[in-house]
Amino acid sequence: xxxxLLEVKNLTKYFSFQRGLFRKETFYLRAVDDVSFxxxxxxxxxxxGESGCGKTTLGKTLVGLYKPDSGSITLTxxxxxIDMVNPKDDELKTIRKTIQMVFQDPQSxxxxxxxxxxxxxxxxxxxxxxxxxxxxxxxxIELLETVGLKPEHINRYPHEFSGGQRQRIGxxxxxxxxxxxxVLDEPTSAVDVSVQAQVLNLLRDLQKExxxxxxxxxxxxxxxxxxxxxxxxxYLGQIVEYGDSEKVFNNPLHPYTKALLSALPVADxxxxxxxxxxxxxxxxxxxxxxxxxxRFHTRCQELVDEKRxxxxxxxxxxxxxxxxxxxxIYD
Amino acid sequence: MKDKEILMEVKDLVTxxxxxxxxxxxxxxxxxxxxxxxxLALVGETGCGKSVTALSILRLLPIxxxxxKGEVLFYDEETKARLKYNEKGPIPVLTLEPQDMLKxxxxxxxxxxxxxxxxxxxxYTVGDQLMEVIKLHKKLPDNETKxxxxxxxxxxxxxxxxxxxxKYPHQLSGGQRQRIVxxxxxxxxxxxxxxxxxxxxLDVTIQARVLELMQELKEEFQTSLILIxxxxxxxxxxxxxxxxxxxxxxxxVADKYTLFNRPLHPYTQGLIAAxxxxxEKREELSYIPGTVPNLIHPPTGCRFHPxxxxxxxxxxxxxxxxxxxxxxxxxxxxxxxxxVIKDLAEKGGAC
Numbered sequence: 021x022x023x024x025l026l027e028v029k030n031l032t033k034y035f036s037f038q039r040g041l042f043r044k045e046t047f048y049l050r051a052v053d054d055v056s057f058x059x060x061x062x063x064x065x066x067x068x069g070e071s072g073c074g075k076t077t078l079g080k081t082l083v084g085l086y087k088p089d090s091g092s093i094t095l096t097x098x099x100x101x102i103d104m105v106n107p108k109d110d111e112l113k114t115i116r117k118t119i120q121m122v123f124q125d126p127q128s129x130x131x132x133x134x135x136x137x138x139x140x141x142x143x144x145x146x147x148x149x150x151x152x153x154x155x156x157x158x159x160x161i162e163l164l165e166t167v168g169l170k171p172e173h174i175n176r177y178p179h180e181f182s183g184g185q186r187q188r189i190g191x192x193x194x195x196x197x198x199x200x201x202x203v204l205d206e207p208t209s210a211v212d213v214s215v216q217a218q219v220l221n222l223l224r225d226l227q228k229e230x231x232x233x234x235x236x237x238x239x240x241x242x243x244x245x246x247x248x249x250x251x252x253x254x255y256l257g258q259i260v261e262y263g264d265s266e267k268v269f270n271n272p273l274h275p276y277t278k279a280l281l282s283a284l285p286v287a288d289x290x291x292x293x294x295x296x297x298x299x300x301x302x303x304x305x306x307x308x309x310x311x312x313x314x315r316f317h318t319r320c321q322e323l324v325d326e327k328r329x330x331x332x333x334x335x336x337x338x339x340x341x342x343x344x345x346x347x348x349i350y351d
Numbered sequence: 352m353k354d355k356e357i358l359m360e361v362k363d364l365v366t367x368x369x370x371x372x373x374x375x376x377x378x379x380x381x382x383x384x385x386x387x388x389x390x391l392a393l394v395g396e397t398g399c400g401k402s403v404t405a406l407s408i409l410r411l412l413p414i415x416x417x418x419x420k421g422e423v424l425f426y427d428e429e430t431k432a433r434l435k436y437n438e439k440g441p442i443p444v445l446t447l448e449p450q451d452m453l454k455x456x457x458x459x460x461x462x463x464x465x466x467x468x469x470x471x472x473x474x475y476t477v478g479d480q481l482m483e484v485i486k487l488h489k490k491l492p493d494n495e496t497k498x499x500x501x502x503x504x505x506x507x508x509x510x511x512x513x514x515x516x517x518k519y520p521h522q523l524s525g526g527q528r529q530r531i532v533x534x535x536x537x538x539x540x541x542x543x544x545x546x547x548x549x550x551x552x553l554d555v556t557i558q559a560r561v562l563e564l565m566q567e568l569k570e571e572f573q574t575s576l577i578l579i580x581x582x583x584x585x586x587x588x589x590x591x592x593x594x595x596x597x598x599x600x601x602x603x604v605a606d607k608y609t610l611f612n613r614p615l616h617p618y619t620q621g622l623i624a625a626x627x628x629x630x631e632k633r634e635e636l637s638y639i640p641g642t643v644p645n646l647i648h649p650p651t652g653c654r655f656h657p658x659x660x661x662x663x664x665x666x667x668x669x670x671x672x673x674x675x676x677x678x679x680x681x682x683x684x685x686x687x688x689x690x691v692i693k694d695l696a697e698k699g700g701a702c
Contacts (some may be wrong), residue, residue: 068553182642184631212396217625217638224635240557242584246627246636269629281558285584287626289607292588297561300556303524 023096025200025233026056026082031055033074033081047307053257055091056336060201064227064234066248066265068241068280072304074257075237076124079161079203082235083121086311095119097200115310117147120194126186136189137174137186140164144197163192167222184215188222194228203235208243220246241284245269250342254306256315257277262336263343273345275322276300297299314348324349358543358575359385359408364421366400366407373647376418379654381551382673383541384627387427390569390576392586392607395596396622396643398480403595405545406601407479408444410452414570418445427542430459435560457488459537465548469522477504477531478516481538488539506571508566521536527556533565540572547579562589572653583626587611592680598644598654599604602674603681615676615683615691617659653686661687 033052039045042104051074059065062165064279067075080086082093084104093104097118102111120143130139140160143149150156151179161171167188178186187207192200204223220243227234236247244251244265251268253276263276272278279298286292300319305311311318316330328348336344366378374548378400385391393401401575423444427508434454436442437577447455455463464470474481481500485491497516507530520528529549536544544564544579550558565591569576578590586593586607593610595603595618614620621639639657644650650657656666671684677692685691 030525038593070556122422184642188669212643213583213622214625214639215642217627217636220627220637221638241555242627245629246633266632279556281629283583284629285558285562285585285588286628286629286630287587287611287623288628289587289611291630297559299560303557304554337376 021276023101024060025095025096026059026095027056027092027096028082029092030247031045031078031093032080033086034078034089036258040132047129047308050074050082050257051307052088055135055257055259057252057259057262059233059235060229061233063250064261067235067254068236068239068244068251069254070161070239070280070304072256072307073254074307075254076205078254079121079205079235079237083119083203084115085121094193095201113147116143117197118199119201119203120197120199121203121205122187122190122194122207125191126183126209127178127210129190130186132178135175135177136160136169139178139189140196142194143193147197149197158265159196159198163195166195166226167192168218169349182215182317183211184219187211187219188258191219191222191226198230199232201233201235201236205237206239207236209240216243223247229233232325241281256305258315258346260316260334260347262345263345267340269345271343273339273343273350274316274347275277275320275349279319284290314346321348329333333347356387357384359384359426360422360424361404361408362422362424364404364418364471365552365648366403366412366416366418368413368416368417370647375646377599377646378407378418378617378647378650381407381421381599381601381603383490383601385575385577386592387520387555388573388575390566390578390589391471392458393596393601394580394583394586394593394622395410397579398598398643398646399567399596399682400599401581402547403599405547405577405579407698409456410445411456411462416690424587425455425459425542426443427459428486428689430455430542438540443653452630454488457484457541459541460543460545461534461539461541462540463529463536466552467518467532468552469526470532471528473520474520476516477518477523480569481516481531481535482539484535489498493589495507503538504531506537507531509534518591526561529553529561530564533561537568537572537574543572543575543577544569545577545579548581549578551580551582558585560693563566565589583623584628595622598649599646600654600670600684602655602684604673604680606680609678611679613677614694615688616655616685617661617691618655620691621658640701641670651683661685661690 035049036046044185069075081088095102095104141156144156150159208219240246251265252259255276261277272281279300282298291348302319313330314334323329334348336345336346338344339350364378381404391394395401395607406412408423409576424441425444426441476565482496485496485499501512504515509530580604581692590607592606595599597618603619624637633658652668653666656662665686671686673684676683
């Protein structure tokens with residue numbers, strides 16, 4: 021029983037594609053590169069990073085939408101561990117029941133030709149969680165009410181809802197199988213601030229009620245800070261800092277995390293007036309040919325040992341309790 | 352503000368869009384004043400009319416849009432001289448002759464758009480697009496036009512400028528593209544720049560530098576800035592004064608410290624409380640119930656009343672006016688402002 025709900029070790033996902041004359045050369049885009057972490061029950065892990073850092077690929081690999089190239093994902097829903105990379109046939113259903121995902125854009129993740137009854141009811145049907153139409157319908161209504169929608173919404177189509185409501189439908193669908201873990205990929209980036217707060221509150225209440233774990237993927241540090249217990253900062257496919265949320269936010273160790281936090285505009289003018297801003301040079305390098313050594317060295321403001329930073333890739337190491345960082349400064 | 356010299360006055364702007372679904376009442380009497388040298392942030396959620404305000408003033412609305420009422424007065428003497436506008440008093444922007452308007456966009460005001468991918472022409476080089484604007488407004492000989500274009504590229508930190516000059520937009524990153532748009536907007540040295548969500552398409556670390564650069568250039572070129580954004584963090588970081596918009600009305604105007612520390616309009620209060628910030632951990636976020644109204648059938652009276660905790664009968668009938676409250680530069684439109692202030696006093700002042 022002591023194993024965490026989800027354990028990820030050395031997870032790697034490359035995308036290959038051909039380029040050049042006659043498409044002879046093969047390139048690899050290293051979207052997720054040697055990522056390890058674990059997630060306990062009832063906890064939220066926030067994954068932050070800028071566009072193109074591989075956050076979404078990581079999320080999709082975790083729910084099984086992509087097959088990883090190497091590494092392991094171990095899920096332990098109830099004492100029995102499941103190898104998610106090579107699951108046995110009968111384990112697949114358990115995985116689907118245990119892990120669900122809420123996608124970034126509710127517009128494209130809800131079938132526009134289906135009424136809500138079908139959208140939310142589909143997982144119930146596929147996983148054979150209800151028997152007969154009546155039971156399914158009452159379950160769907162129950163789910164809609166859980167996320168703050170009304171029973172009469174059951175026959176409506178996605179376009180009849182506002183952005184915030186659509187995201188609630190996505191959440192209801194994810195809740196249908198009573199999962200232990202939900203991967204939330206930028207769940208509020210498509211909605212306005214006043215609605216965002218409603219959705220975030222709903223997610224927190226549901227987590228408490230149903231003892232779920234979340235993996236919360238976002239580029240909005242303020243939102244992640246609000247939601248997460250632990251945080252992983254991703255840069256070009258790798259996790260550069262990982263640890264307790266308060267520790268990472270109050271005492272960022274990696275130069276990239278420091279820059280990211282200092283660049284974030286905070287809705288507090290006094291705080292802004294006294295803040296020291298670190299401006300990174302250059303732009304995000306291409307993930308197809310990432311820089312050698314530490315991938316951040318091309319933009320780093322505190323290169324400690326230039327030769328080493330350029331040639332050797334630092335590993336995540338624990339600098340203080342529950343706080344790991346991959347940087348040669350702390351070697 | 353050191354010297355409060357008025358640059359532009361916007362009075363009671365009413366703009367409608369005529370669509371197949373009906374008439375969208377996008378702006379319903381927008382009024383505000385802009386002082387010389389300041390950054391005024393217009394903040395609000397999607398569809399509140401922030402961008403439409405800028406487009407109405409610039410007279411760049413799409414064909415379906417029409418400004419029915421209102422007045423925009425532009426007080427800059429230098430712009431008047433450059434436009435060779437000889438009438439007395441301020442420039443009446445909305446009734447200006449088209450050929451004068453063409454000059455005003457450039458000498459007087461310019462626009463930085465949200466998405467540099469769609470505002471730059473993909474089949475012309477950066478240099479061509481920059482020189483087009485300079486030629487139009489400055490009428491310099493060719494070699495000097497190019498010199499100025501290269502200087503502008505250097506001003507926005509695109510180096511080496513000669514190399515960037517010959518590139519096409521798709522060869523540049525998002526941050527670089529936005530810098531090109533900024534350099535184009537500066538080309539004729541306007542008195543006022545509208546920046547419509549200038550960094551929404553950019554990552555946080557790139558955004559930080561672009562915002563800083565805009566501040567520096569604003570000082571260097573001595574322009575004023577109207578910054579349109581939905582991000583309260585950017586407002587706190589870069590603006591001097593803030594106008595909060597909701598459903599086609601400016602509901603509160605104040606300097607940024609006052610606005611964040613003592614917001615008085617119930618909508619502003621709700622908006623600020625709803626944003627999670629990293630400087631404090633809140634258990635529960637407060638939120639504004641309901642959603643932004645549909646502007647084809649907007650609520651009667653104060654457009655915020657269906658979501659407002661202070662709403663009374665009069666709110667449903669009449670739109671309140673923007674009035675100075677507490678200090679002479681804190682404007683709020685609310686019928687029940689006394690109840691709001693009383694509530695704040697009971698809570699101990701801070702919101």
